Amino acid sequence: MESLTKVSCYSGFTYAQRPLSFVWNGQVLDVKAVENTWVEPGKRHFRVRADDTLFELCYDEFKDEWSVTDLN
Numbered sequence: 680m681e682s683l684t685k686v687s688c689y690s691g692f693t694y695a696q697r698p699l700s701f702v703w704n705g706q707v708l709d710v711k712a713v714e715n716t717w718v719e720p721g722k723r724h725f726r727v728r729a730d731d732t733l734f735e736l737c738y739d740e741f742k743d744e745w746s747v748t749d750l751n
Contacts, residue, residue, distance in 0.1 A: 684747040686736060695738045698725050701747055703734070726750070 689697040700709045708729040715726040725736045733750040 682747060684745050686738070686745040695723050698727060698736050701729070701736060701745070703747060
């Protein structure tokens with residue numbers, strides 16, 4: 680299930696280089712590991728592990744929005 684979320688991320692030479700934490704079901708979850716990253720036109724994807732659960736975070740550059748999907 681995909682939903683919009685708030686993400687805190689490390690941004691060095693560009694915005695959204697690495698997610699640090701995000702909101703899921705009203706709780707802030709810390710990203711324990713970034714397992715995979717990939718880019719599509721206008722989007723940055725991150726497969727992350729938080730609280731022993733796998734999520735996909737996606738930043739849509741055109742909409743300036745983050746979405747989260749529970750992969751379990």
